Amino acid sequence: MDDVIYLEEPMFADGIIAQAVDEVAADGVAYFSSAGNAARQSYEAPFRDGGSGYHDFDPGPGVNTILNVNLLLGTTFFVLQWPDRYASTAPGNPGAQTDLDIELVYRDGRSFGGMGSFNNNVGRDPTEVFGVTTSGWLLEAGLRIRLKSGKPPPLVKLLWYAERGLGQEQYHTHSSTLYGHMNARGAMAVGAVRYCNTPVYGQSPPLMEYFSSAGGPRSSLRPPAVPRTRCASSPASRRRRAATTRFSAARITATCWTRGRTFTARPPQRRTRPGWPL
Numbered sequence: 001m002d003d004v005i006y007l008e009e010p011m012f013a014d015g016i017i018a019q020a021v022d023e024v025a026a027d028g029v030a031y032f033s034s035a036g037n038a039a040r041q042s043y044e045a046p047f048r049d050g051g052s053g054y055h056d057f058d059p060g061p062g063v064n065t066i067l068n069v070n071l072l073l074g075t076t077f078f079v080l081q082w083p084d085r086y087a088s089t090a091p092g093n094p095g096a097q098t099d100l101d102i103e104l105v106y107r108d109g110r111s112f113g114g115m116g117s118f119n120n121n122v123g124r125d126p127t128e129v130f131g132v133t134t135s136g137w138l139l140e141a142g143l144r145i146r147l148k149s150g151k152p153p154p155l156v157k158l159l160w161y162a163e164r165g166l167g168q169e170q171y172h173t174h175s176s177t178l179y180g181h182m183n184a185r186g187a188m189a190v191g192a193v194r195y196c197n198t199p200v201y202g203q204s205p206p207l208m209e210y211f212s213s214a215g216g217p218r219s220s221l222r223p224p225a226v227p228r229t230r231c232a233s234s235p236a237s238r239r240r241r242a243a244t245t246r247f248s249a250a251r252i253t254a255t256c257w258t259r260g261r262t263f264t265a266r267p268p269q270r271r272t273r274p275g276w277p278l
């Protein structure tokens with residue numbers, strides 16, 4: 001039984017941990033893993049070019065290349081993946097053919113100066129991860145996804161893990177959030193249930209808590225069985241460090257956990273307490 005998640009685990013393939021879970025399950029081991037507490041905090045859609053390579057979040061005839069979000073006090077991690085080849089799943093895998101980037105921006109599209117994740121994914125994994133820590137109650141911002149090179153992927157999938165919640169204002173798809181080794185065929189993912197919502201207290205079947213991660217990610221590119229290998233730490237992980245932006249207008253400090261970049265920004269943010277349901 002484990003209660004661990006690694007944000008860079010593949011969503012659309014069996015990563016090396018998922019392969020290990022399947023291996024021990026095949027030997028008769030019962031493997032349990034926490035499903036996580038991400039509810040349905042995920043957006044997914046086919047990649048639509050809204051101009052200049054930016055994804056169009058509006059599924060209708062309109063074009064909107066920015067997804068409005070509200071970051072609350074604390075740290076929020078964002079994970080972007082798309083169906084492609086993963087280099088880390090087995091030795092010799094060619095890796096991704098498409099390169100996407102994700103960026104946190106002002107809602108009018110101006111850049112914060114490089115808050116986001118901008119790895120060269122070609123030949124590596126189709127994964128971008130970054131985190132933002134804010135010192136204020138509310139940071140109004142936007143997310144945008146850019147196709148840097150390669151073919152537009154059939155799907156972009158975005159998840160977030162927020163210390164105090166993140167407000168997605170539009171284009172909800174309420175997609176699945178359970179991925180990685182807890183989503184392996186041999187694993188049993190464990191959700192949370194309040195004790196009073198169990199058969200002992202008359203609730204049958206048990207009622208899962210709303211915040212438990214929902215299952216169902218597609219694994220369209222599951223690789224064939226391959227020998228396991230050790231996963232070297234990525235260049236991104238080795239070079240990751242914090243860069244800090246001081247939002248002087250609102251006295252909100254935001255720290256972007258991404259590769260070495262320095263930021264300067266003066267967004268006109270309000271210091272108000274959030275009033276929307278999480």
Ligand SMILES: [Ca+2]
Nearest residue numbers: 058060061062
């Ligand atoms: Ca559209």
Ligand SMILES: [Ca+2]
Nearest residue numbers: 100101118119
């Ligand atoms: Ca990239």
